[in-house]
Amino acid sequence: MSFVPLRIKTAFSLLRSPIRLTDLIERAKELGYSSLGISDLNVMYAVPSFYNLCLQNGLKPIIGLTLDLPGMILSDQTYPLSLVAVNNEGYQNLLAISTLVNTNDAITISQLKNMLSGTVIILPALGEVNDLIVQGKQQQVAEIITKLTNMGQLPTDIKLGIDFHQSATIVDTLSKLAADNGLKLIADVEVDYLNSDDLFLSRVLESIAAGTKIENVFEASRKRGEYFLRPVEEIEQYFTDMHLQGALQELNRLVSDANVTIDVQEAKLPRFTTPNNLSSEDYLRQICEQGLQKRSKTDGIQNETNYTDRLKHELSIIHSMGFDDYFLIVEDVISFAHRNNIITGPGRGSAAGSLVAYVLRITDVDPIKYDLLFERFLNPERMQMPDIDLDIPDTRRDEVIQYVGNKYGHERVGQIITFGTLAAKQAIRDVGRTFGLSVTQQNQWSQAIPNALHISLKDAQVNSQRLQNLISDSTINAELFRVASQLEGLPRHYSTHAAGVVLSDDPLVNHVPLQNGNEGLLMSQYPKEYVEISGLLKMDFLGLRNLSILADVLGEVKDNSGIEINPSQIPLNDPATIKLFAEADTTGIFQFESSGIRNVLRKIAPTTFEDVALVNALYRPGPMENIDEVVKRKHSEEPIDHIDDSLKDILMPTYGVIVYQEQVMLVANTLAGFSLGQADMLRRAMSKKKINVMEEMKVAFINGAKQRGHSEVVAVRTFEYIEKFANYGFNKSHAFAYSKMAVELAYLKVHYPGEFYVSLLRSVQNNDVKVKQYIADAKKRHIQIVAPSINLSQDNFMITDKQIRFGLSSIKGIRSDFVKEIISERQTNGKFKSFQKFCQSN
Structure with a gap:
């Protein structure tokens, strides 16, 4: 026999428990546990993290859920009801039940009918059954059992929880009730905190949630709790002393039977509805070919053969990887935006390297003209989901999201949850409030904490004499700081991911638990890192203030002068606009406003759009180290070294310095004959410093270069050169896309200054x-x-x-x-x- 706590309440029962998952796992291993079960209140926020941590540490995870429901007999009160998933069907039902609870104002036990298969119900020791016994109504426990069996739950899957804290009288009554109703007793000891002296932390969290004060702080802080994680042997001894070995055996049977697996799932894309029953592949090819014809006319494309060949290449990869529907979905969203006069950004991230995205107007930077690489975006040699993020004016983002929700259905589209934590100042303020501090006193504490990003209370104490003085002023202050430090970092509340939306081919609840979100949408209870491995398609719709400004400027120009400007057609090498960048006159220009980047503009003095993008790429952590070298080479203070003539066209735009990740790929492709997919793998290995992979690829690089007629000296030197810069390389596609938006704004600032500034001022009113x-x-x-x-x-x-x-x-x-x-x-x-x-x- 071995005790396993099935009802551990974690910090993700927001403001109800101070238990962090990492601390829980570490403490459980110290105390000799081989299995653990969590059962947060109504939500499943912690489940995927808990599951993975258990497996990583050799513990068996038991997935449960505690519901707070009106009593089945004493309906004027709410009571906990514990559900444990014994298989994957049960896990799926927990997802559905948690979703039901969190998307309805109030539910009763009867609404769970036909949702309990694969689960075991535990009537908690300290729940409605206990109150019925205390009130002398134990005969009505049979009514509870009848209600549950009438809902389809077998008596073998209903357990009466029993706790060693209960009196002998209660234990005897529970034993008789179990026998009379054909049920089994099960050892059921809730865990609300890790250590007995953490009772006070729980009390503080509850006071924060309720907005109440703790009357006698020191008296409350001295109390020790009973519902902490005890050593296995200690709990087993308690149950043995009370002759409740059977309850432990029943617990062991349940733990043995419970086998839930939460596997990584490939995204199941929604099927896009095409006209005339065309296949997704054929329809995508059709609209891409039409899009290329339009781009050829509007953008003055000269050599269409290069574009046609590239388009065929990309479409074949997209189809072979099963992503035809993905591109159709994104194109449909973009088309909706453009039909409704919602401007969209030129692109974000590596997606701007795709010609398919360009001809579909998902992006607005010509990838062939600027040597942007599709394989940087979608590598056929490495299975991955494409990731196209869409920039939308922040004033119109809701319209786009509502369109997606209406198009694919309420049950198949949702937002993604994020969690706000008790950061340093927030922890101090919240704890201070429960300790009875006035607003003025709370402000004193807050002002004593340095205004550094992500500073911890520990670091603040080291760096702030003012804070040290406050702590030492009184014992109550010292206690406040101690408690705040222990609660710091715990999840405090949930909010909505700023950009992420998930889509599925079937109801989202088949993959993740849900709750109500904003804008009438559902929201995943699992955060971003888990929805992406739960079989869901994640798309980011980012609301950009600068796109709202751009749209406003264009509207003002049209209203004032009758001129309708298409931002896609704004010339990127307009001399007056480039001069503005060279003079660092970039107040109000997206990504070029800071004093730091203006200094770089002055040093480099851009003469082309490519130079503007170069500055944007260089002014980043890492690439910054190359700024001085680029400046010297651009202004002929230092010779430009291309290493080999075959690399001149690749390195000339950045004056012989590798600035872009795409340059690493092109060098490997040109000199060593790597496919662009292989070259992307080399880039990734270098950026992540995968030494073993790099050594293998170095041999292949040198051999490939020699086969193409280069000397080993040149091959080795080139490999070492790209290795030197690869770690600092920036995504060229992103740099060019965002620089295009900056140039569009700068063009309007130069040529339509009144309209530009009125829109700019409106945005910061x-x-x-x-x-x-x-x-x-x-x-x-x-x-x-x-x-x-x-x-x-x-x-x-x-x-x-x-x-x-x-x-x-x-x-x-x-x-x-x-x-x-x-x-x-x-x-x-x-x-x-x-x-x-x-x-x-x-």
Whole structure:
């Protein structure tokens, strides 16, 4: 016999337990456990992490769920009901049950009918059965059993939980009830915290959740709890002393029978509905060929043979990897956006290296013109899901997500959960509140913690004398800091992933537990890293403020001058625009605003769009180390070394320095004859410093170079050269796509400054610092800024007669509803004739 805790409550029962999963596993191994079961309250947030950690540490994971439901007899109260999955059918049912609970306002036990197969129900020791016994209503326990069996649950799958903390009288009654109803007793000891002195941490968390204060902190902190993770032998002895070995044996049988496997699943893509019953492959080819014809006309493509051959190559790889539907889904979303005048970004990440994405207008950078590589995006020699992230104006992102939800169905589309944690300042504030600190006192603590990103309380204590003084001021302060330090990092609340949306060919609940999200969508209870291995397609719809600005500028230009500008057709080498970058006049320009990148612009002094993208790529951690070398070579202060003439075209755009990951791939392809797929594997091995793989590939590289007529000296030197820079290489596709967006904004700043600045100011209306900065920059361009007018101003900034006028909402202290009333009154009855008239109308 060996005790196994089946009802461990983790920190993912938000603000109800201080148990971290890593600490749980470590402590369980110390105490001699061979198996563990978690059973968080109503949710399954922790399940995949717990499952993997158990397997990694040689422990058998038992997957459970505790529901908080109205009593089956004492229905005016809620009681815990514990479910344990004994097989994968049971696990699937737990997903469905947790989803049911978290997508409905209130449920009762009767709603779980036909959802309990593959599970064992444990009526917890400290639950409704216990209360019925205490109230002398033990005969009504039989009614509970009848309700459960009427729902399809076999008596063998219903257990009465028994706890060694219970009195002898309760234990005797439970034993008789079990015998009378044909049930088995099972050892059931809840674990709410790891150590007995962690009771206080649980109490603090509960107070944080409830927004209450702890009356006597020191008295409460001295109390020790009973429901902690005890040594196995200790609990077994308790049950043996109470002659409850049978309850332990029943527990062992359940643990032995429980075998749930949570496997990595390949994404099951939704099937795209094509016209005329065409196959996905044929339809994708058709719209790509049509897209290429349109691109040839609008973008002036000269050598169509190169494009046709590349298109065939990419389509064959896409089809062989089973991703035809994926591209059709993404194209459909993009088409919806464009049909509804929602501009989209030029691309993000390696997707800009795909000609298929370009001709479908998913991206807007010509990959052949700029030597962007498809295999950097989708490598046929390494099975992976394509990853196309879509940039959308942040003001219109909801429309796109709603379209996807309506297109594929509410049950098949969802958002992804993320968790906010108790960071340093938040932990101090929350604990301080439960300790009864005033807002002023909480602010003192917060101000004593340095404003460093992700700083821990431990580091803050080391680096802040002010914090050290606060801690030493009193015993209550020392206790506050101790508790906050122990709670720091625990999940505090859930929120929605900023961009991620998941799609499935079947209901999401078949893969992950769900809850209600935002915008009328469901939301996965499993975070991003787990939805991607649960058979779901993840897409990122990123709301970009700068795209909203771009759309606003284009709208202003059209309204003011009647000119309709297609951002896709903005020239990327417009001399005045490139000059703006060379002079680092980039206030308000996406990704080029910081003082650091402006310094790089001044040093490099771009003369082409490629130079602008080069600066964007260089100003990153890692690539920064190459800035000075690029500057010297560009300005002829240092010779440009191409190593070998065959590499000149590859290295010339970056002055002989490998800046881009794609250059590593092209060098391996050109000099050593690697396929682009093999070259991508080499790039990955170098960036991740996989020494064994690199040594193998080095031999292949040298042999390939020699076979192509290069000397071993050149081959070795080239390999060492790319090895030197590969770790700092940046994704060229991403650099060019985002630089294109920057150039589009810069072009509008140069040629339509009034429209540019009014849109820029609107985007930061509530940020006084940015408003001042942008106004100062606008004045340098001789743009007149005028004060708000009760008769002329709208809600936000506006441009009329080449003047930018403040909006009424810019006036401090004015309410938005009052602004609306003023504008409405003006529209109805005309301008205000006097201050008195204005006062009378309001």
